[in-house]
Amino acid sequence: MEKEGLAEFNVEILESCLVQPCLPDSPRSTLYLSNLDNQPAARVAVNMLLVYEGCANVLPDPAKTIRYALSKVLVYYYPLAGRLRKKEDGKFQVECTGEGVLFVETLVDKSLSILGDLEQLRPSFKQLVFRFPFDTAMEDVHPMVLQVNRFTCGGFVVGVTFYHILCDGRGVGKFLIDLGEMARGHVKLSIEPIWDRELLKPRNLLTQDLKLLEEKIESTSHSWEPPLYEESIQMSLILHSETIKYMKQRMIQECMDNCTTFEIVAALIWRAMTKALEIPVTQSTKNIFAVDVRRSFSPPLPNGYYGNCFVMACAEATINDVMNQPLSYIVNIIKKTKMSLNNKYLRSTIDMDQFPSSIISDQANIMLSDWRWLGYNEVDFGSGSSMNVFPMHWNENGINVSNFFMFVHPPKEKVDGFKIIAWMPLQKFQLFEMEVEATINQCITNDFKNQCNS
Structure with missing residues (x-):
């Protein structure tokens, strides 16, 4: 296995910027996050790579295409251009600031073949996603980051980092599919995204299922940390x-x-x-x-x-x-x-x-x-x-x-x-x-x- 610090390839950062919604009247408000959003299992950053073969005649400049599409799709997904804010009770909400999603463009000095079939995580792969320092508070990060890495063969890899507290895996999948629609020139989205986290607001306490209390579900504080292994x-x-x-x-x-x-x-x-x-x-x-x-x-x-x-x-x-x-x-x-x-x-x-x-x-x-x-x-x-x-x-x-x-x-x-x-x-x-x-x-x-x- 490759040792930490021994890079199989080098990644040169060409540009790093914030991409804002393309319309100037993006809402400015504070949005509620549900208890499902705030559950301990959602308080993590998730990283992934999406790998694409070279197709220069169709997509000669993937970074430019995706960056422009991102500004359009954020009109619908404007909360992702905001910031997380912690309340007094330890839970989070979203402040829609319109600051933007962090976008990074890089150039890799090898072809896609260097990645193989991605059967295991090698240290050099970490260069393909943007990483905040481990101890950075969630209030100080961009909740969504996209990094487009172009390889010498014309192929590219999109490194995605998102904070789970804003949306789950299916929600991020929808965001990326919609981003792709905009990149392919769609004027509007096939299915518009729905934020409405109030759909999952707690009911009146009298409606609780008391039997669930007897099952002794282990409660947790909102300052939960992952265990050590x-x-x-x-x-x-x-x-x-x-x-x-x-x-x-x-x-x-x-x-x-x-x-x-x-x-x-x-x-x-x-x-x-x-x-x-x-x-x-x-x-x-x-x-x-x-x-x-x-x-x-x-x-x-x-x-x-x-x-x-x-x-x-x-x-x-x-x-x-x-x-x-x-x-x-x-x-x-x-x-x-x-x-x-x-x-x-x-x-x-x-x-x-x-x-x-x-x-x-x-x-x-x-x-x-x-x-x-x-x-x-x-x-x-x-x-x-x-x-x-x-x-x-x-x-x-x-x-x-x-x-x-x-x-x-x-x-x-x-x-x-x-x-x-x-x-x-x-x-x-x-x-x-x-x-x-x-x-x-x-x-x-x-x-x-x-x-x-x-």
């Missing part, structure tokens, strides 16, 4: 589409019910990681995963809503059950956990403003986030949709999230299937890979394949 690395592996097909057939047969790909892969990871961690079977373990609940409210939130609308679901089981019960047993635990996130539960959780946080600090637990349907692969600035999407996370000042997994699509025009990006110590990753393969082989025997194909 041993140093981990970012690696990935791919499950082929044929493997997923057989796994799904096996689980449907055993569960006597339909199963989603997410539920099956989440169960597979939970078992493999639990075995890799070698935790005593007397302990319990949790599988914490992000769930988009836009359609779970009654009525559902409107199309175009780009605020945070996810909750961290928590499936729980004993180590012994995760390791020794049939995989379909684990799938059903995950399925039931998802089904419990109904309108009554969600509204009560928002009313009480209590979200689990310390559950992620136990290294017997794992966390999952599914990026496959957030829209990042659809973003098209004029030269076609992105050929690869790569989330980035790294250890800063000893703080790191381990046992964390993201699901993304494999690189375009490469192998078809399911890409799992993992953060964990290298030795544990190697054990994890072995356990994934062992679990798959246990579920998909040659006899089962023959049965499915007969």
